Amino acid sequence: MRELELLIIGSGPAGLCAAISAASSGAKVLILERSFQPGGQLIKQTHMFFGSERQYASHRGVDIADILLRRAAEFGDRIELMLNATAVGFYEDNVVTVLKDEKEYFKIKAKSIICATGAFEKSLAFPNNDLPGIYGAGAVQTLMNVYGVRPGNRVLMVGAGNIGVIVSYQLMQAGIQVAAVLDAAPRIGAYLVHASKLARMGVPILCSHTIKEAIGTDCLEAAVVCRVDQRFRPIPGTERRFDVDVMCVSVGLSPLNELLAMRGAAMRYVPQLSGTVPLRTVDCETSIPGIYVAGDASGIEEASSAMAEGYLAGLCAAAGLGHVPEDYGARRQEYLGQLEDLRSGPVGDRIRAGMKLSAL
Amino acid sequence: MFEQTAVATREMVLEKFPPIERIDKGPVAVVECYQKIPCNPCQTACPFGAIQIGADINEIPRRDEALCTGCGVCVAKCPGLSIMIVDGSKSAGTVEFRIPYEFLPLPQVGERVLGLDRAGQPICRALVKKVMNPPAFDRTPVVTLEVERKYLYDFRNFRREAEAHG
Ligand SMILES: Cc1cc2nc3c(=O)[nH]c(=O)nc-3n(C[C@H](O)[C@H](O)[C@H](O)COP(=O)(O)OP(=O)(O)OC[C@H]3O[C@@H](n4cnc5c(N)ncnc54)[C@H](O)[C@@H]3O)c2cc1C
Ligand code: SF4
Ligand code: SF4
Secondary structure, three states, X not given: OEEXXXXXXXXXXXXXXXXXXXXXXXXXXXXXXOOOOOOHHHHHOOOEOOEOHHHOOOOEHHHHHHHXXXXXXXXXXXXXXXXXXXXXXXXXXXXXXXXXXXXEEEEEEEEEEEEOOOEEEOOOOOOOOOOOOEEEHHHHHHHHHOOOOOOOOEEXXXXXXXXXXXXXXXXXXXXXXXXXXXXXXXXXXXXXXXHHHHHOOOOOEEEOEEEEEEEOOOOOOEEEEEEEOOOOOEOOOOOEEEOOOEEEEOOOEEEOOHHHHHHOOXXXXXXXXXXEEEOEOOOOEOOOOOEEEOHHHHOOOOHHHHHHHHHHHHHHHHHHOOOXXXXXXXXHHHHHXXXXXXXXXXXXXXXXXXXXXXXX | OHHHHOOOOHHHXXXXXXXXXXXXXXXXXXXOOOOXXXXXXXXXXXXXXXXXXOOOOOOOOEEOOOOOOOOOOOOOOOOOOOEEEEEOOOOOOEEEEEEEOOOOXXXXXXXXXXXXXXXXXXXXXXXXXEEEOOHXXXXXXXXXXXXXXXXXXXXXXXXXXXXXXX
16 A cells, blocks of 8 residues: 555645645645546636736636646656546545546555545536536536537526636637526626626526426427526516527535545535535644645635635645745745635625634 | 626716716726626736725725826736726727627628627627737737717627627
């Protein structure tokens, strides 16, 4: 069994920044990534990101992935990246079992572990939601932007959060019509600058609307939507039909962190963070010493905060292993300060409330 | 309404425009960013310190029309594509807009396109004067269009005639 200092699970922005941070302190790191390509969500984000310069704002997500990978490569063999390698088990003695290339199965034991596994898409129950042509918005984004495949000709987007709105915009960039974007909430959840881009291309955004049913025999042919009242109950007589061959469901993400639950970390359901999350210290350490969490796995937020959390977790995990850099205090304050800035505004209210409920 | 439709009202739009005297003097940025979000590349990008957000990254950007030279550097840097340049100094009957446009194929100089308002509704004709897409804009091309002056506060986007969608 291979034994090592620091294992990072996931190579999204959180995992890559954790690796860069820990390696710059002197730790040796292995990153496990289940995909054939590193970068997590970043590799399909063709739009410019928000945030500040420190989080590469106004760069496109896909370019941020390249920047982080180049920085990680500068550490040579201090950062090893293993692709097509899924962590499938996490046991009490810090043994992680790995499935590589879907055939090799082996164990790794690490002194310290950072879980940066990201999130998964939520789905929605409605009649015929299993018809071909109905996708998660993230799946459509992967098809388009990673594989270059057109998902169809005319799309109905269910969900007006950032993901729904951004994927709609990218669908239009790919020459695909967006019939409408709807959301059951009474107001648009996405940043309004993103939503205004769609509005000025003539895409109707329908708040207080939900999907009633999908129609089709072998694949999606149409969708029926209706208005909902303040308690999200459908209002009879308000049905509208859209002839579409694709429907994207974008009703939010949930943190992906079953590995931590399996390891026995204390977990709690925190709606503000969009699911069950591990309790953690301000330094991203879970209830188990030496086991850290960073990024969407600790609560659904943004790449900007995932990077700051990754840097912080990497710094603290390395310090726990004895790699305490001279500027440890200053770096820690810098990352904590970045997180505070990003969460300080009105859109951060929910996150700050969630942080309180998940604090150790 | 804005929170339901993402279409800014007339009053909101007017508040972001500098006085007409300033527009008639030469190009100036209109920063249509209405919501507190953690974002500040516009401030970082402006070489003249004309956009201020301040220490709290969530604050709404304020553009100082006296400092703004209308250079347009901020236009392609804003991830919200919420900044445009307006210029009323060219003629008494028209105004020029510089807007970000991330769609292919790009329009041709001299092409007549359909001018759209903030809800994407056709309102006028517009003439393409210039298309800029240098590496520094990082794949957010900026298109200069000439529009009849009466559409100053309504024009916000355009569509090429051959295109069906929108
Ligand atoms: C459409 C869309 C638009 C977005 N726009 C923005 C934006 O403009 N600005 C912004 O800041 N954020 C944006 N985000 C959010 C941002 O992408 C995420 O918050 C960020 O990627 C989270 O980073 P992460 O590293 O925590 O997780 P991820 O990026 O999801 O990475 C997790 C990685 O872990 C891997 N993994 C998971 N489980 C295992 C396992 N068991 N074994 C091995 N590997 C595993 C996954 O394959 C993945 O590569 C957007 C997201 C979407 C979907
Ligand atoms: S147009 Fe130039 S001077 Fe004016 S705000 Fe933008 S970057 Fe600054
Ligand atoms: S860069 Fe654009 S979206 Fe960000 S704060 Fe400035 S104007 Fe608003």
